[in-house]
Amino acid sequence: MFLGIVLLLTGCAVQKQGQSPAISVAANITPSFDIPDIRERMLYLARQEWELFGRPEVNYDIEPPAVTYPSEATQGHETLPPFFSRVFMYWYTATDLPIIGYEGEVRPWSGAFIVWLARSAGVPESDLPSTVLHWDYIQHVIATASENRFVSHAINTYAPKPGDIICAPRGEAFIQSIHNYNDLRRGAYHCDLVVAQRPGELDVIGGNVLNTVSLAHIKLDGAGKVLPTKARPWMLAIEQRN
Template structure:
């Protein structure tokens, strides 16, 4: 089973959807309990709610692909639409790129990571001003900004390590990206950042599982389902070496 999951993992990283056959939907690596209500109530007129709503709408548009990460295993129990499946999805990725000033790129350019463009687009759709969340084609750009201003009074996005803060809906969870990367838990906030990063938007937590939506996750907008620690903290995994949480303090 482990060899099969690893094969599926590297297959999903190997270029555009049209260049290879989509994977079949394997059985989940773990039994996932249906989520309970969020542990935090979010006002419907808040920026947090609008961020989660915009991300969820895009996940639905891309066919509701799910990725389950359980310790060092990963499975895709439901495969959705991929970035280059058809013109509507190719064009949708172009809209994400336009949010960061790169209108020449689209879903056909699937060698270009578009997860930061996706998050920037979601923030714009939710009405978050660029002065609070600077749109960027690279996660490193806006994360470096938050690391530099996060301790200022009244800051809207506050960086934390994964062992000092429990993620909540509306937050960002961020990991190093790259084949074979697997490091130790980061105990202090970094002074500089790797260029290869990935972030997702937390849309739901229930104390046991965390549900996060991100772009360019296995060629789609996917909802990742992560098992939290018994105390409710994000856990480092081989497929997603999480190291940073951006707390969202927007009203």
């Protein structure tokens, strides 16, 4: 009886029903792990999605560019149910517009993929706005560079590193009208996230590359600057500063 009264007074009566016990860490305890920062989370998420789509690699050195998969991999395609669910998630993170076009096609989702990476990693709307058009966030970064997490550079003036984004105009007529960084304007673009860097080469991952999330190897010059190609006439690098 006495023991029951002691327990009631010292323990059971202190914690209310349904209330979680308070857990605190002593001031002298050092965490045994590091919490990844935004850049690291974007890199992890990009590689995660690439793995889910079967680790496809796109080769821009052949005409037309083609995607190859490891022999044992399931080939991910945007219209197959397991993969369309991912595309659906990217899209509706970025917009409320319908993902299916007027002719029943899946609308281009590479911009939504970049936005999903950023938003899922913790990038605020003020640094990279939600949109399915690459130009919208490119224009935002150019306009807000002084206070933004991201800052834009002409592709021939900056050596990208993992966590940065590189962009190229798309469509033959539009490409012909964009001769350099100063010509950038509203139009069709493709952007990829840089996920690895080696001497002479970057690895980049992007969405909606031949209907999947693909990795590409991008050649660099001796100073680490991206070399544009016919298939990807890179014009812009978006540096992630933090």
